[in-house]
Amino acid sequence: MVNDKHKMINNLPCTPKSVDVLIKLLEDESHPIRFAAAEKLAEFGDISIDRLLEMLDEKKGPVKRYIIFALKKIGDPKVTDHFIKALEDEDWGVRKFAARALGELGDKRAVEPLIKALEDEDWGVKLAALRSLGDLKDERAIEPIKKARRKGDKEFKKAANQALKKIQS
Template sequence: MHERLRELTDRDREVRLEALRVLLAGAEREDAAAKQVLREIVTGYRDFDPEIYTRALNLLVLFGDESLAEALLAALADEEYGCQAWAATGCATLRVQAAVPLLIDLLGHGDALARQSACEALGELGDLMAITPLAQVLDDPAEHVRAAAAHALADIGDDEAVEHLWNALESPRRPVRAGYLAAALAHPATRTFDRLIQATSHEDPEVRFWAARALGSTGDQRAEELLAHLAAEDHATVRTGAHVSTAAKKALKILRNIRRHQRKASSREQTR
């Protein structure tokens, strides 16, 4: 394995990548020596090309353990090395709660991928300290970052986190494409079904539009009759030119597909 370690720093990129591939294959087979070398990539990350480091972290689940926490925190704070997005994901994978303050700082990073990864990691870690900073990211200029923040708040699922999602949905400044807000509010952890039902009567057709979309994603059969009514009756137009009825029709289709898959899964369980 010492030879593999040397190859990981070879000047030839293909040699480096092949050495990493062999090590990852070994880790998948539960090879202890291979896992140890991979851990050395994380603990001594500055000695390795960022490509090797990030590719290794992509499969951290194969070899990671609590001994890597300190090294991941170091990489998370290391602006110069430039792999903070991957370090953030690694901290979430290993449940490194001490990373929360650094991840919150990362929400203001200049790179959108780093901000997105920080949001996702904070959602995984579920620390209530992250709620207000994540809510601020709902105004991020990048849509995929806003979506990551919304889903992180839904993952946390605290009443305060959910209220921020509602405020974003009901705000006159809501993005034209707010599907990620609807998806977040449909998340099981948010416990918002009754409020989504109420929102389909909101005076603002945009709110009714996205509430309908969210209800479809819940897969809850209690929404079927209401969605069918909206699909037939609510022809109000939203900023994109679409109708609330169109959202309800799509939601109804999604809900029925979810219910169909649930019935099939239940049937398979019963026949085992």
């Protein structure tokens, strides 16, 4: 069954109808199928963006994570504001995926929201924000990272030092 779905995903043509099929597969019970659907949506690129952004506002939890993954792989700058909004999501996984994606996109508009995410209740979200701030290499993050480093555990402090090193290099 999973192999049949994989074959079907791989053979889908780049059409709006295929985008709808793949969006539905983001809710499949199988993680590999959800991942394959997200990958294919990313591969489709521009034809997927508007539908994915629409779904980002409608869906919850794990489905949103896959949507963020697909949008990040597409890499269109217009998704930045949506990822910033996702930093406020109730699902920690969505916040974490969004925080990491913002660093990978490289848009400096994300610096202030990522600094705010250093105070998130979830350790993984804080770590993702920290790494993304390092990737963005913006000096506005230096003092907030130093402040967050004081409250972190050994692993967090190590990641904070790496982020600071990236910014200051």
